[in-house]
Amino acid sequence: MIQGFCCVICQKPILGTHRLSARYCGRVCRNKASEARRKEETLRQRNEREVVLKRHEDWLRQFQLELLRRAPPEAGGYQAGLWTGNMTYWFPTIPLRVAYRNTLNRTRSAYNFFTIDPFEPPSVALVASYTIRFVHKFYPYPILLNNHEEWQVRIPFAVPIRKLPFSLRAVPRDLR
Numbered sequence: 001m002i003q004g005f006c007c008v009i010c011q012k013p014i015l016g017t018h019r020l021s022a023r024y025c026g027r028v029c030r031n032k033a034s035e036a037r038r039k040e041e042t043l044r045q046r047n048e049r050e051v052v053l054k055r056h057e058d059w060l061r062q063f064q065l066e067l068l069r070r071a072p073p074e075a076g077g078y079q080a081g082l083w084t085g086n087m088t089y090w091f092p093t094i095p096l097r098v099a100y101r102n103t104l105n106r107t108r109s110a111y112n113f114f115t116i117d118p119f120e121p122p123s124v125a126l127v128a129s130y131t132i133r134f135v136h137k138f139y140p141y142p143i144l145l146n147n148h149e150e151w152q153v154r155i156p157f158a159v160p161i162r163k164l165p166f167s168l169r170a171v172p173r174d175l176r
């Protein structure tokens, strides 16, 4: 009776013993489908990053110049701090049990800071005002606290960042 139901991957008819809602003939095709979804998601994220870089080209160039101007000679990287309402959270972080993070430049980085040279654009979770601080260029990359007027920058773009230890909604409105 249940003729006419075909697997969306291989087009073979789905046998009547399967549920009416089945879209795949079996495990192999279901796996193929989820693999395809994963690839699509990767591609979407990659495009999203490219769009961000393209759209904010001018801002990024200005920011890079300002970064170079302000960085002390011993600096190798920088971090962007967001006031979350009760603490400052410093981007970027490398997720627990992961060796690398993805950069906006579509490379991988093992550092919990953005590099100055080559320039790595900041990648943050929220369009907001951030405190920029520098880290030393040599291991263990200590934070440079001694120089300083505080530098606040509004970063005009954001990318999805998973598993943040705070709620983005908790960030005070006036920082956005």
Ligand SMILES: [Zn+2]
Pocket (backbone or CB within 6 Å): 007, 008, 009, 010, 011, 012, 024, 025, 026, 029
């Ligand atoms: Zn199939």
